[in-house]
Amino acid sequence: xxxxxxxxxxxxxxxxxxxxxxxxxxxxxxxxxxxxxxxxxxxxxxxxxxxxxxxxxxxxxxxxxxxxxxxxxxxxxxxxxxxxxxxxxxxxxxxxxxxxxxxxxxxxxxxxxxxxxxxxxxxxxxxxxxxxxxxxxxxxxxxxxxxxxxxxxxxxxxxxxxxxxxxxxxxxxxxxxxxxxxxxxxxxxxxxxxxxxxxxxxxxxxxxxxxxxxxxxxxxxxxxxxxxxxxxxxxxxxxxxxxxxxxxxxxxxxxxxxxxxxxxxxxxxxx
Numbered sequence: 001x002x003x004x005x006x007x008x009x010x011x012x013x014x015x016x017x018x019x020x021x022x023x024x025x026x027x028x029x030x031x032x033x034x035x036x037x038x039x040x041x042x043x044x045x046x047x048x049x050x051x052x053x054x055x056x057x058x059x060x061x062x063x064x065x066x067x068x069x070x071x072x073x074x075x076x077x078x079x080x081x082x083x084x085x086x087x088x089x090x091x092x093x094x095x096x097x098x099x100x101x102x103x104x105x106x107x108x109x110x111x112x113x114x115x116x117x118x119x120x121x122x123x124x125x126x127x128x129x130x131x132x133x134x135x136x137x138x139x140x141x142x143x144x145x146x147x148x149x150x151x152x153x154x155x156x157x158x159x160x161x162x163x164x165x166x167x168x169x170x171x172x173x174x175x176x177x178x179x180x181x182x183x184x185x186x187x188x189x190x191x192x193x194x195x196x197x198x199x200x201x202x203x204x205x206x207x208x209x210x211x212x213x214x215x216x217x218x219x220x221x222x223x224x225x226x227x228x229x230x231x232x233x234x235x236x237x238x239x240x241x242x243x244x245x246x247x248x249x250x251x252x253x254x255x256x257x258x259x260x261x262x263x264x265x266x267x268x269x270x271x
Contacts, residue, residue, distance in 0.1 A: 026244070030237040041227075041235040042242060046215045050223035051242070057131070057206075057219060058199040061138045065195050069146025070188060074180075076147075077154045091148075094141050102140055103208025106133055129211040134219070137205035142198040146191030153187035154180070193254045197247050220246075 030038055041047060072091070076084055094102075110127035111117045120127060127133045157180070165175040181188075203221040210217035214226060220243045227236035 023244070026237055026241050029233065030241045033234060037234045038238045041232070041238040044235075046218070047223060047235070047239060049215050050218050050220045050239070051246075053131075053134075053218065054200055054220040054243075054246075057134055057138055058196055060135050061142060061199045062192060062195050064139055065142055066146050066188065066192055068143070069191055069195075070150055070184070072147050073150035073154050073184075074176075077151055078159070091144050094143055099137070099141050099202065099204030099206075100208060103137055103205040106137055106205070106209050110136075128209055129213070129217060131217075133209035134206050134217065137209050138199050138202050141202050141205055142195045145194040145198065146188065149191035149194070150184050150187040153184045157183040189254055193251055196250045196254070200243065200247055200250070 072087075075081060076087065081087070107128055108114050109116055110120065110133060112121060112128070114128075117128070125132075127136070161179045161183070162175045165179055166172075170178070201221055202219075203225070206219055207222055207225075210219070210222065212218055212222045212226065214223075218226060220239060224236050224239045224243065227233075227239060
């Protein structure tokens with residue numbers, strides 16, 4: 001009994017030091033001088049632009065990676081092409097490669113002195129230090145989440161229901177929409193939540209490809225760092241707290257949406 005109690009105390013103490021204490025400190029430092037400075041810091045044109053840009057990048061990246069993740073998982077599980085292990089390893093590269101290295105690679109490819117940069121510039125397309133580069137960087141770092149969540153769910157679901165639908169005359173699209181997609185709904189939901197959180201919080205790769213120009217190419221994480229370096233601690237902590245609240249809101253919203261879309265699971269979890 002004493003050993004179990006000690007284990008619980010150790011786990012709770014660890015979570016308190018690693019998770020709870022930093023969150024509490026951010027809240028305390030944010031409101032150390034009252035609410036008015038916080039509101040003033042978050043309503044500056046630069047802060048509002050950073051929020052809008054972060055949401056815009058996330059709104060582009062999440063649908064792209066969701067569609068790609070579902071299609072890729074379907075190919076890996078249902079088609080099992082040659083080189084599946086290599087494809088899986090490539091998909092996990094964002095976990096192994098530093099985001100800063102990725103940013104440098106994108107600059108080498110699409111920068112003014114890169115492989116494709118001069119041709120793109122001649123055609124009026126700017127990737128580096130612009131929105132396209134920020135989207136590409138964020139797509140790469142958040143690429144694996146939907147795939148990794150959907151693959152095991154799709155494998156566990158099997159093909160019996162799809163085969164039965166095919167024998168009854170259903171097309172491949174009808175079988176996917178009415179049978180496969182509902183079966184992998186929770187995997188997709190969790191993948192979207194993780195992708196959204198990663199896209200909102202990405203710093204390293206975006207910092208390299210964006211140039212971090214205040215009010216132009218600064219996302220919210222870059223704005224937090226800019227305010228901190230500029231010794232505007234109220235602005236830095238306020239923007240950091242806002243970033244955390246947005247991530248939590250997205251998490252809660254996606255979980256609630258998933259439960260609405262899956263009433264059977266809601267009934268199972270009800271007491």
